[in-house]
């Protein structure tokens with residue numbers, strides 16, 4: 055798959071013919087830790103399709119160690135497809151995916167997970183017939199470098215609400231509790247990068263707030279995060295960088311304030 059030339063880390067390159075594009079020139083758009091920070095995940099020139107529908111049109115996307123990225127865009131713009139294309143769940147027709155510099159473009163989802171990338175998908179990914187404890191324990195493993203910072207006790211301390219439900223079956227949990235369990239399962243794998251797709255969707259405001267606090271804690275623990283959520287305010291509060299997708303193209307990559315300070319961009323790209 056030598057169909058794509060790797061681009062150096064750093065700000066996204068401008069592409070010709072993409073008139074609506076705006077890419078930040080400021081250093082603040084660099085990954086946390088500066089341009090030399092290790093790239094955990096790097097997608098270059100991704101083109102993905104469902105059947106004949108061309109969804110991603112040459113997307114570049116990268117995440118450095120410890121970085122928090124808010125991936126934004128209106129419904130149906132390709133956010134989930136981009137995530138799946140980097141995780142082996144959708145096969146890009148063109149472009150490359152690297153994990154820690156290693157080409158994993160055609161790798162299977164479990165291999166990408168083993169490389170330290172955890173995914174909390176839209177909807178919930180728990181085992182309804184297993185208890186909370188069983189769901190967590192069966193997900194446990196050391197991180198890529200043998201780290202075991204996140205174990206059963208730490209997950210319990212982070213999600214006291216789950217502690218009260220430890221012997222309940224997954225199916226007996228509320229929507230918010232199931233979401234917490236899904237995130238807890240992801241943490242049990244000791245990932246370097248946690249990808250959250252609509253983690254607060256459909257949750258009552260108080261529960262959503264708890265989830266945001268937990269995401270904040272995870273971010274502070276040094277795990278890199280990619281957050282997709284309709285609550286743009288909450289996303290941009292946490293993010294080091296915002297990336298906006300419109301119709302399968304990256305139209306903005308910069309700091310959250312560069313986006314929020316620009317009403318015209320907020321309106322044009324996000325409809326707010």
Ligand SMILES: Nc1ncnc2c1ncn2[C@@H]1O[C@H](COP(=O)(O)OP(=O)(O)OP(=O)(O)O)[C@@H](O)[C@H]1O
Nearest residue numbers: 104105107109127128129130131132133134135136
């Ligand atoms: N399995 C599929 N088969 C065919 N088309 C699909 C499939 N999944 C998504 N699409 C289409 O691909 C486009 C991008 O969808 P995607 O789910 O990536 O968008 P999104 O930005 O995540 O949207 P949302 O905010 O609603 O989750 C949409 O037009 C959608 O209808």
Ligand SMILES: [Mg+2]
Nearest residue numbers: 133134135176
């Ligand atoms: Mg989606």
